Amino acid sequence: MRFVDEFRNAETARALSAKIAALCEPGREYKFMEVCGGHTHTIYKHGLEDYLPENVTLVHGPGCPVCVIPMGRIDDAIHIARRPEVLMTSFGDMMRVPGSGGNFFDSNAEGTSIRMVYSPLDSLKIARQNPDRQVVFMAIGFETTAPSTAMTVLRAAKEGLENFSVFCNHIMIIPAIKAILDSPDLRLDGFIGPGHVSTVIGCRPYEFIARDYGKPLVVAGFEPLDILQSIYMLLLQLREGRAEVENQYARVVPWDGNPTALRAIGEVMELRPYFEWRGLGFISHSALRMRQRYAAFDAELLFETPGVRVADPKACQCGEVLKGVLKPWECKVFGTACTPETPIGTCMVSPEGACAAYYNFGRFTRTRVREASVT
Amino acid sequence: MNPEEQVLDRIERARRRRPKVREERVTLAHGSGGKATRTLVEAIFLEAFRNPLLEPLEDAAALSVDGARLALTTDSFVVSPLFFPGGDIGDLAVNGTVNDLAVSGARPLYLTAGFILEEGFPIADLTRIVDSMRAAAQAAGVSVVTGDTKVVQRGKGDGCYVNTAGVGVIDRPGRLGAATVRPGDAVLVSGPVGAHGITIMLARGELDIEADLVSDTAPLHGLVAALLAAAPGVRVMRDATRGGVATVLNEVAGAAGVAVVVDERAVPVEPEVRGASELLGIDPLYVACEGRMVVFVDGAEADAALAAMRGHPLGERAALIGRVKDDPPGLVLLNTVFGGTRICDLLVGDPLPRIC
Numbered sequence: 096m097r098f099v100d101e102f103r104n105a106e107t108a109r110a111l112s113a114k115i116a117a118l119c120e121p122g123r124e125y126k127f128m129e130v131c132g133g134h135t136h137t138i139y140k141h142g143l144e145d146y147l148p149e150n151v152t153l154v155h156g157p158g159c160p161v162c163v164i165p166m167g168r169i170d171d172a173i174h175i176a177r178r179p180e181v182l183m184t185s186f187g188d189m190m191r192v193p194g195s196g197g198n199f200f201d202s203n204a205e206g207t208s209i210r211m212v213y214s215p216l217d218s219l220k221i222a223r224q225n226p227d228r229q230v231v232f233m234a235i236g237f238e239t240t241a242p243s244t245a246m247t248v249l250r251a252a253k254e255g256l257e258n259f260s261v262f263c264n265h266i267m268i269i270p271a272i273k274a275i276l277d278s279p280d281l282r283l284d285g286f287i288g289p290g291h292v293s294t295v296i297g298c299r300p301y302e303f304i305a306r307d308y309g310k311p312l313v314v315a316g317f318e319p320l321d322i323l324q325s326i327y328m329l330l331l332q333l334r335e336g337r338a339e340v341e342n343q344y345a346r347v348v349p350w351d352g353n354p355t356a357l358r359a360i361g362e363v364m365e366l367r368p369y370f371e372w373r374g375l376g377f378i379s380h381s382a383l384r385m386r387q388r389y390a391a392f393d394a395e396l397l398f399e400t401p402g403v404r405v406a407d408p409k410a411c412q413c414g415e416v417l418k419g420v421l422k423p424w425e426c427k428v429f430g431t432a433c434t435p436e437t438p439i440g441t442c443m444v445s446p447e448g449a450c451a452a453y454y455n456f457g458r459f460t461r462t463r464v465r466e467a468s469v470t
Numbered sequence: 471m472n473p474e475e476q477v478l479d480r481i482e483r484a485r486r487r488r489p490k491v492r493e494e495r496v497t498l499a500h501g502s503g504g505k506a507t508r509t510l511v512e513a514i515f516l517e518a519f520r521n522p523l524l525e526p527l528e529d530a531a532a533l534s535v536d537g538a539r540l541a542l543t544t545d546s547f548v549v550s551p552l553f554f555p556g557g558d559i560g561d562l563a564v565n566g567t568v569n570d571l572a573v574s575g576a577r578p579l580y581l582t583a584g585f586i587l588e589e590g591f592p593i594a595d596l597t598r599i600v601d602s603m604r605a606a607a608q609a610a611g612v613s614v615v616t617g618d619t620k621v622v623q624r625g626k627g628d629g630c631y632v633n634t635a636g637v638g639v640i641d642r643p644g645r646l647g648a649a650t651v652r653p654g655d656a657v658l659v660s661g662p663v664g665a666h667g668i669t670i671m672l673a674r675g676e677l678d679i680e681a682d683l684v685s686d687t688a689p690l691h692g693l694v695a696a697l698l699a700a701a702p703g704v705r706v707m708r709d710a711t712r713g714g715v716a717t718v719l720n721e722v723a724g725a726a727g728v729a730v731v732v733d734e735r736a737v738p739v740e741p742e743v744r745g746a747s748e749l750l751g752i753d754p755l756y757v758a759c760e761g762r763m764v765v766f767v768d769g770a771e772a773d774a775a776l777a778a779m780r781g782h783p784l785g786e787r788a789a790l791i792g793r794v795k796d797d798p799p800g801l802v803l804l805n806t807v808f809g810g811t812r813i814c815d816l817l818v819g820d821p822l823p824r825i826c
Binding site: 205431456 | 473474477478480481484492493494495496497498499505506509676677741744745748750753804805806807808809810811812813814815818819
């Protein structure tokens with residue numbers, strides 16, 4: 096298949112792998128964080144770590160929007176969904192994220208209507224088809240999905256739809272990366288920058304990482320060769336003593352982002368003073384809420400929510416995993432109490448979560464896999 | 471063992487524990503064919519009905535009655551939409567049960583048909599469904615010999631549900647079953663995977679993706695007969711319905727205590743199925759088929775089995791996709807197109823589209 100196969104070519108990967116190995120200084124440990132959950136998924140799904148030398152470690156970052164939603168927000172969503180007039184919509188991988196009393200599937204088993212949609216615009220269709228119901232879209236995601244939520248609200252406003260609103264949980268990537276950089280227990284050599292977020296925000300917002308923190312960042316695509324090439328570019332920067340923002344994903348990411356998408360976000364949403372991130376705690380100016388002039392579409396204003404902060408289960412070490420301090424398997428409950436069937440932490444829920452990816456795809460040491468895979 | 475291996479060892483022990491249903495209510499995940507379904511079946515149904523015939527949890531039970539060996543199976547069909555490109559709930563209901571019998575090594579003979587109809591359901595639609603059942607039964611050489619009809623109030627059903635049960639006779643000596651699989655065996659698939667599941671997802675019209683795709687629904691008894699005649703060393707066959715090929719591989723790896731190593735490049739997938747799967751972020755290995763089977767066969771007979779399948783119209787694109795090894799027991803490993811290796815585990819529920 097065009098545009099896919101050429102980015103999964105094993106021969107090219109082997110050649111790149113040799114170049115990566117040649118760039119690594121013996122005895123030096125390299126730790127790179129892939130910020131985005133989509134990258135984590137690719138790395139595990141394709142077995143990419145098999146191409147890396149032992150002294151290059153990938154640390155899985157906080158860029159999985161499903162993983163950083165705090166339990167309290169899930170509870171709030173379910174609270175709204177319990178109103179008999181409400182029909183809630185959300186993205187597929189939200190359905191299994193646990194709140195304090197169960198996930199959306201459990202909630203549906205108790206009578207709510209929370210439907211999976213593929214695009215926020217589908218919620219408008221549902222709203223038009225169900226004029227007697229209040230359709231609430233549970234919006235999540237980074238700057239990647241925020242523009243489509245914003246465009247949906249703009250369209251709803253234009254159509255004068257009165258039975259549609261948004262429960263806004265959009266978050267922003269830069270404050271999260273900054274929180275990680277400021278975390279004292281972390282030692283990273285560079286970042287594999289998120290690709291899809293950057294299609295919207297561009298590459299400029301990362302410049303402070305190179306300038307103020309002296310760390311290289313390479314914005315990367317989502318095919319395995321994209322990631323392998325980004326690792327090569329990071330190692331080359333280190334070898335040459337540079338710390339810059341580079342764009343590996345130029346076929347999709349413009350340096351200045353997508354001004355139309357940014358304008359749409361700015362028109363409909365504004366910064367929240369602070370927002371809680373699962374595992375990372377409260378981060379100021381890290382999330383978006385609906386602007387006053389779109390209050391009619393703001394589910395938080397239309398419906399009461401308990402707004403209770405639910406502490407993460409004590410055993411859960413999602414925070415450390417999200418910051419890359421712990422590898423998934425180093426968490427106390429990994430794979431025993433916390434599994435994809437019974438996730439305690441959100442990292443185990445989404446296929447993009449580091450723990451789920453490791454459990455589903457990588458639950459095996461690399462040496463043993465290599466021995467077994469020979470056919 | 472290093473710390474990571476200790477953790478992995480602990481996990482494997484945890485996975486071997488007796489399954490327990492933790493939910494207070496049934497959720498959709500319990501019907502998806504993945505881990506949640508397995509837990510429900512083992513913890514509730516097997517626990518209650520436990521007997522030696524049920525215990526292997528094969529697609530059909532193998533019974534001995536007065537010296538005759540019979541296979542018995544049942545299946546319910548709740549597909550939505552009822553009509554889709556390449557088929558409808560009617561031929562699905564016949565082929566599904568015929569296939570469960572066929573892959574158990576039985577010659578399908580008789581079917582039952584139960585209908586749960588919703589008040590207001592158009593008679594024209596019912597006629598259309600029954601007509602395709604008749605045609606499918608004729609094609610499979612089976613007769614529908616008894617049945618049942620119930621009507622529920624409007625809103626209490628989804629138009630039409632169909633249940634079929636089937637009985638067949640096992641002519642062939644020897645026993646098929648996942649437990650007979652051993653290291654050195656070859657793993658075959660009878661054709662391109664995932665077409666049915668993707669067709670249904672697209673037919674629901676929620677995706678705004680258009681593709682020239684039809685369901686792969688088909689009766690497999692003829693293909694099975696050709697295969698068994700050419701390769702008596704077949705260990706087990708499974709039709710890869712809910713949960714897809716990956717689920718079948720996991721079931722067999724678990725039951726036989728072997729490793730299954732699959733070569734991703736060798737797995738046939740139609741470009742339309744691949745395209746839709748890539749867009750949705752799901753893996754065709756987990757997508758349902760309704761006319762495809764996975765075959766484990768003695769490694770020495772792999773070529774003969776493959777040739778026999780390819781000689782049948784439903785197996786023209788059959789492929790050897792992997793091998794059975796002894797270590798790591800119970801796991802399915804995938805050698806990826808990219809050249810890496812990863813685990814290919816059971817899913818918890820339905821494959822959910824990813825947001826980014």
